[in-house]
Amino acid sequence: MARIIVVTSGKGGVGKTTTSAAIAMGLAKRGHKTAVIDFDVGLRNLDLIMGCERRVVYDFINVINGEANLNQALIRDKNCNLLYILPASQTRDKDALSIEGVGKVLEELAKDFQYIVCDSPAGIEKGAYLAMYYADDAFVVTNPEVSSVRDSDRMLGILASKSRRAELGMEPIKEFLLLTRYDPNRVESGEMLSLEDVQEILSLHLLGIIPESKSVLTASNAGVPVILDEKSDAGMAYADVVARYLGEKRPHRFIESKKGFLRKLFGGK
Amino acid sequence: MSLDVNKNYDMQPVLEFKSSTFFVLVLIIHSNDLMMIEQKLREKTSQAQDFFRNSPIILDVRELNQQSHGIDIIKLINLIRSIGLFPVGIRGGDDQQNLQAASLFIPVDMSQSSASSQAEIQKTVTSSPSATSHEVIKEIVVSTATTLINQPVRSGQRIYASGDLIILTQVSAGAEIMAEGNIHVYNTLRGRALAGVQGNRDARIFCSDLQAELISIAGDYKTSEDLKDITPRKPVQIYLQDQALIIKELI
Numbered sequence: 001m002a003r004i005i006v007v008t009s010g011k012g013g014v015g016k017t018t019t020s021a022a023i024a025m026g027l028a029k030r031g032h033k034t035a036v037i038d039f040d041v042g043l044r045n046l047d048l049i050m051g052c053e054r055r056v057v058y059d060f061i062n063v064i065n066g067e068a069n070l071n072q073a074l075i076r077d078k079n080c081n082l083l084y085i086l087p088a089s090q091t092r093d094k095d096a097l098s099i100e101g102v103g104k105v106l107e108e109l110a111k112d113f114q115y116i117v118c119d120s121p122a123g124i125e126k127g128a129y130l131a132m133y134y135a136d137d138a139f140v141v142t143n144p145e146v147s148s149v150r151d152s153d154r155m156l157g158i159l160a161s162k163s164r165r166a167e168l169g170m171e172p173i174k175e176f177l178l179l180t181r182y183d184p185n186r187v188e189s190g191e192m193l194s195l196e197d198v199q200e201i202l203s204l205h206l207l208g209i210i211p212e213s214k215s216v217l218t219a220s221n222a223g224v225p226v227i228l229d230e231k232s233d234a235g236m237a238y239a240d241v242v243a244r245y246l247g248e249k250r251p252h253r254f255i256e257s258k259k260g261f262l263r264k265l266f267g268g269k
Numbered sequence: 270m271s272l273d274v275n276k277n278y279d280m281q282p283v284l285e286f287k288s289s290t291f292f293v294l295v296l297i298i299h300s301n302d303l304m305m306i307e308q309k310l311r312e313k314t315s316q317a318q319d320f321f322r323n324s325p326i327i328l329d330v331r332e333l334n335q336q337s338h339g340i341d342i343i344k345l346i347n348l349i350r351s352i353g354l355f356p357v358g359i360r361g362g363d364d365q366q367n368l369q370a371a372s373l374f375i376p377v378d379m380s381q382s383s384a385s386s387q388a389e390i391q392k393t394v395t396s397s398p399s400a401t402s403h404e405v406i407k408e409i410v411v412s413t414a415t416t417l418i419n420q421p422v423r424s425g426q427r428i429y430a431s432g433d434l435i436i437l438t439q440v441s442a443g444a445e446i447m448a449e450g451n452i453h454v455y456n457t458l459r460g461r462a463l464a465g466v467q468g469n470r471d472a473r474i475f476c477s478d479l480q481a482e483l484i485s486i487a488g489d490y491k492t493s494e495d496l497k498d499i500t501p502r503k504p505v506q507i508y509l510q511d512q513a514l515i516i517k518e519l520i
Contacts, residue, residue, distance in 0.1 A: 150424055153441045157423025201441065201459075203421070 002110035005117045006135035006173075008159075010151030012122030014143045015180040018216055019238075020119035021049045021225040023139070026242030028083035029227075032114040035074065037105075038088035039131035040121035041096055047087045050077060051223025061089040064101035070108055079228060084113075094127040102130045124158060133164050137174045137245075140204065143181050144193040149201050156202070177204035178241065183212040184257035195255060208241035210234055211254040293357065296349070297329040301338040303348060310352050326354045327378065328370075331361025342369040415450075422446060422460065429466075442482060451475070461485075464507075474507040475519070489514055 007020040017040075024036035037060060038046035047053040052075045058068035063086070070086075077083035086105075089096065109116050120131035132138060138159050142152040159173050160166060166173075179198060186192040195209065215232030219225065227242070229235040233254060240250045300306060314321040326349060333340060346356050359370045360378035367377045416430035417437070424443030428434065434448035437455050444460035446452060452464045454476035465472030465487040472486055480501055482493050486509045496516070499505070504519040 150441075150443060153424040154443065156421070157426040157441075157444070160420060160423065161426065200457075201439075203439065 002113050003115050004135050005137045006120055006132040007139045008120040008132055008155050009141040010155040011148045014141050014148055016141050017045050017049050017119055019141050020117050022227040022238040023242055024083060024117040025225040026227045026238060027115045028080045033082045034115040035084045035109050035113045036117040037086040038119050039127050041088045042093045044088040044090040046119050049220055050085050052085055056087045059087045059089040061092050061096045063105055097130050106134050132159055135173050139176050139178050141178045141180055144198055149198055175204050176207040178207050180210040181212045182209045188257055207244055208237055209254050210237045293325050293327050295327045295329050298333050301340040307348055314352055322353055324354055325357040327358040328356055329361050334363055342366045346373050470509050477504045478502050479505050
């Protein structure tokens, strides 16, 4: 049975696509056959982050409409042969998605894949709704900032009430928190919400903290998921996230600033 | 009563008293024309015979009395019984009507002037604005059920309870919880909480940590702007006193 993961947030620009690419690659690298689907119809981005934009022929909407079969549309990743990408259509809009169509595609993928990662668009409209509807697990991507936290909270309400699992009265979607763009120095100076502040409002199972890092932008522009940059802090943080999701126990890193650590070492305040 | 139970040596209690709440139909009488009442009652009950068969009924003659239309309660009760309903109480009657009812062993509800029954009446009026004045009979279900929530109430979610509302989890900013009765939040309240939304001025809000965006009882409200001086993480209760919302720490 495939596990369907939705990467969602409500708010835009918090790192959903970066996270989708990273965890899909992480799961595949650990030997699980994984598909990652771009639900952001009309604003296709995932193919760029994955570096496969030149190989897009057919897309998700073509498959839903029966204009192409799944094997024609799936793009095999150049770095990992267990990872496949189903790109969004750039020329259509979210209305081209239908609940039955999405269900059919996911059902077909589930026969062949162990993990299906759904990269949700921002907002709470049709695209985001359909991305989370069939999910088993939700990665809620949040920035340490009040509007992002509130939007995540809203999204959690939708996950709890409007998903297929909620409608059928099944076990609810498992919700995980991913705190991205975290900067311990700015938290210390009070410019940014701390992990505790965020958890006071969301109270979710924390899967990981991804530090604010230059390597994310570099990786995006190069079309390589940041998790493959194993020396970067963001890459290591995503590797931890995947390991924790698969059941490994790893201590959380990147919560405290290096300066803070030194200061503690020398007893200064 | 407890003496009797104690005298029972084989430890098997013979009886006990328990308080319990039931759903009962209230039959509000708007006309004193017994012929019309009979005709309409038969019409209504024939639409759902199983539902109405031997159904207990509380008679409400308050509106009728407000219009100073007298009615023979004995005849009315006999009429209702002949249709197959069981009158189990009367409210809103005057002294003579209450005596008549008591002579037929129909209990009289004296609490009918309380705020809660006013709220009920208000509810029936507001919930059926399209009802014409020709309609003789209206039924309402008196709901005093308690709603219990144990999942977090997230931003954007709305919860409406027709009785009391008990929430064990946090209520996020941007969420809205409403109850016709009291609201209890045994966690942090950050959203909006509206108690007594049908006009019950005796409703109260209780919460263990008040950081709400808005609190309201029977339409009287305060926003977070007015709540700035409240110490967070202290259990409080909120109630109405002389048109003013009082916020008091619970010890």
